[in-house]
Amino acid sequence: MRIQRILATTAALTCLAALPACKGEGQAAPPGAPAPSGSASAGAAGGAAAEGPLVRAQQYMRQWAGCEDLSAKADDPRMPDGDFPKTGKWSVTEIGVCSTTAEKSDIVIAVPKDMKEFQAGYKKHVLDKISGGDGAYGLVSNVLIGKDFVAFPTLPKTSMALVRSEMRVLTCNPTAPVPKGYKREKALVEDCGLSDFVAAEDGSGSPNFETPQNPSDGGGEKLGQPKSGSLGLARAGSIPELRNLVNNSPLACKDHFSTDPEAVEIESIDYQPVVKGNATDWGVSGRALCGQPAGERRAHDLSWLDTVGDMKKLQTKAKAAQQADLKDDGTLRATASMLLVGENVAVETNKPAARFVLYQLQFLYLNCVPGFSAPSGYRLEKAQVEGCVLTNYEPEHPVR
Template identity: 55%
Template sequence: MRIKRILAATAALTALVTTAACDGGKGNGHAAPAGANGTGAARPDTGPPSAGSLGEAQKYIQRHTSCEQLSTEPADERLPSDDPVKPGAWSVTERGVCSDRREKGEILVYRTADMKEFQAAYKKHVMDSIAGGKGDYGLFSRLFVGKDFAVVPSRTESAMALARSGLRILTCNPTFGVPKGYTKEPALVEHCGLSDFVNSEDGKGSVNHQSPEEEGRERGESARPKEGRKPEDSLGLAAAGSLAELRKLVHHELGCEQFSTDPETVSISSIDYLPAIEGDHKMWGVGERGMCGYPGGERRAHALSWLDKVDDMITFQTKAKAAQVKELRENGGRLKATRSMVLVGKNVAVETNDAASRHGLYQAQFLNLNCQEGFTAPEGYRFEKHWSTAAS
């Protein structure tokens, strides 16, 4: 078991993974139950809990989920071999592991001499991982912290149970956002946060209350027509007044140091990077178009992404849908692996085939435009059905 799995199980979806579907997809967007954790249960604990020993920490955990056969033996096979969090590091004085028999997993438990130092070490670990190319590292954090101990469950179900305790999930990925309806508190180190929102790739985590439909109802809007939402009416999506603003908006997600608007450069594609837009971008409703990355030369093209300032989003989505449907039909029901996915905002779009970049863009409130027939998003993720001129 790797520390990536324990501390930040990275995946194809993210904390606010937002997915827009073309005509044909059916969402499972239902109103979340009452209560910040989506279960309707009141939170029984308040304030960060403290434990004078690992045994006391175990007893606290057992108030919420299973934690049996606690061991501090370094050779215990339940411990991840590459865990950097050992006694003497990260201000950790004791480390243990217990069996989560109820959910058939494990739970790591750490005692700390200085919780601020522990959080700072975790932040550095996350930022080093991001700098090393893992842009989504930490988005699925299961690192729960109290006053002087920390807990890392391997199972989402156990994380959901602990989210109802006084423990809080520490998240330091700068692109992470806490949806409305969940607690959001400052951590002991800058640019990290504490929350009770369990973000999980398996769809078993916390329900994302922050759907456009709910926001709209709060604003007094009437129900949306069955054919879907006009793109300009979608709430909270990324927007920019110009291509330069869009580049600035997504710079962190794309690392867009190398940028060009030269038409010949922007029209370049390679075997590794296929754009979503082909032909005259004006015919797609795009006013301005640029490209991030290195188109080639002495080195093979790499890190290519395309930025679109969209003047007509309905035309853009209609063309993107037609292109997706055509390729799916011609390619055995699948898009080419190097084909850039389209992520849309209110009046902007990004084309990229880099998964880490997409994770960051989801946090920046872009939606993945998916036009596969029957597509639906997992429970807890935002799903919108947008209008297009091709919609039936």
């Protein structure tokens, strides 16, 4: 998994969204420029008007990615069957679809009358999903904003080609990360961002140069798996340093944090730590609680930060606890925290959205499920205890 954070004035944003006029063969003409010979007829053949915003969007995207067989027919089997984009929703007036050739994938195109209204609608959609319990929704986005159209490529490879233009990925999940080296620009609505970083669930998106790159890439080894050792893990010298490291994750450590021993021992039926009892027996040297203990309302957002003096001891005890949990019904309790470890630190949390961000900070999950394997593109490294691995792949919580 992969990633790190988003979010210039409205005038600057307008310039950003304006697609460039370029001269010379193979460079982009702005949407609305005269079509190259034969382009309009190619679009019209699929049922789209020979002129108009759909054809202009097609002409623009062709400079970076294939967009053939343009169609605006509602019964085209390539049209999306989800709840967006839809004509009449979020000010969308037209919907079209075209296909790439090399990747054999599709690009849905939406034309909004009001781009700000569209972005506001998408933001609400994302936040509704998050409030409904899907905290990771929108962390991987295929919503690409152009000057007067929005594209929805079905493959990250197509998105990566299109962001070489002035098109940008729209993200409205507040924890969606943008690694260093990528553009971070304001959207037309608050708390959303535009970027040229393409996140992908399977690791096939834009490379994250903030995390160590696999030295065996191209050498025949399985992508994401080092030949030996580790690709790198998070570390911190103290609990305050660890808190600062994870401060921008959804762990609630910024506003609700305590190292008081009595507070650290608090747990609830909804939020259960990995480390129980005497922390030193687990190899833990320092411990803190993030989140709110019970008060006027029940305890919520509880997670734990650990500095670790003996990582092998921690992993050994955590393996035993995890396997005891698995004995009940073969699955881990949803309310039980998962242990994410670094070199000398660990975080215990049951929040998938928080773990998604922690993976970008080079924490890895201690997985002791028998027979577990991770797909190519995810990290999979040896743990310090036999029968477990360290990984950033969670089959039960795939990123949307």
